Amino acid sequence: MTAARKWLPPDAMAELLPEHEAALFLDEFLPRWSRVFGDARKVRDTLPAVDEDKLLAEFAKLLLDMLQGLGTRWAVTTRHVASRGLRELFETEATPALEPDRRFLLRQLEYALNFYADLQEAAALELERLPADALTQLLSVLSPTDMMASPSDTLALRWQVDLFLALDSVNSDLEELRFWSDRAVLGARKVRAVTGSSPALAMRADLIRQRAKNVWHDWDDDDVAREVAPWPESQ
Numbered sequence: 001m002t003a004a005r006k007w008l009p010p011d012a013m014a015e016l017l018p019e020h021e022a023a024l025f026l027d028e029f030l031p032r033w034s035r036v037f038g039d040a041r042k043v044r045d046t047l048p049a050v051d052e053d054k055l056l057a058e059f060a061k062l063l064l065d066m067l068q069g070l071g072t073r074w075a076v077t078t079r080h081v082a083s084r085g086l087r088e089l090f091e092t093e094a095t096p097a098l099e100p101d102r103r104f105l106l107r108q109l110e111y112a113l114n115f116y117a118d119l120q121e122a123a124a125l126e127l128e129r130l131p132a133d134a135l136t137q138l139l140s141v142l143s144p145t146d147m148m149a150s151p152s153d154t155l156a157l158r159w160q161v162d163l164f165l166a167l168d169s170v171n172s173d174l175e176e177l178r179f180w181s182d183r184a185v186l187g188a189r190k191v192r193a194v195t196g197s198s199p200a201l202a203m204r205a206d207l208i209r210q211r212a213k214n215v216w217h218d219w220d221d222d223d224v225a226r227e228v229a230p231w232p233e234s235q
Contacts, residue, residue, distance in 0.1 A: 008164055009033065010066060012084050013077040025069060032062050037168065040161050044179070053148075056157045060144035068139045072132050075124035082117035085167055089113065092170055102174055105181045109170075112163050112181075112188040119156075119195070152194045159187030 010029040014022040036058050043051070067074050092098070093106045127135055148154050166180035 008085075008167060009078075009081050012081045013066070013070065015084075016073070016077050016080055028069070029062070029066055036062055037161070037165060041165055052158070053154075056148060056154060056161070057144050059157055059161055060147040064139075064142055064144060064147060067142075071139070072135060075128055078120045078124060079117075082113065082120055085113050086110065086117065089167075089170070099174070102177065105174075105177050106170065108185045109166055109181050112166070112184040115188045115192060116160070116163055119191075152191075155187070155194065156191050159184070159191050162187050 010025060010033055014025045017025055036055070040055055043055075070077055089106055089110050093103055093110075098106075130138070148157065162180055162183040166177065166184040169177040169180050
């Protein structure tokens, strides 16, 4: 990873954790993050579909494990990831000696990161509506498969990979930055087309779908028997 790594999860997330928790968080997730994104950068867009599915499944598992590790603190840490990235982009773009082509790519990238911030805020608002125990229960039963349940889910995961690779390429060769920035901007437009004008409503619908899918997760045999028992006949 490049010097821009501090812009990215899990580093930015760890900044908001107590020192001992931050060290454990980084020890667990930073090597996995570096491995997933190192693999993605090496192969660029030449992957066969089956290999890309494997890559996205690993990324989905990484995101899910990070969410479960953060629990109810997930919302505030993801907000920090987006705001820090935007600030760093702005400061880099303001460098007087920056070449015009790189400045243009950074402005494009700001669009993609702003949209990422919008989606994360929509998710945070919906998750904050849940009681803490309901959020914990939901996170405990989610799986990477749930995060890749539809073509739009897969599209969103692929876009996030491209976005974070673009952010990590800000100080790289101009063509490397151009490649990932173009993918990040195009991916943002595709995801925006899927989510429509209200990301919050799309996020709420997805959350309802996940909760409904797992509503029977903790039922025992007695719960099932009561649910399927015939209704008492009216007298």
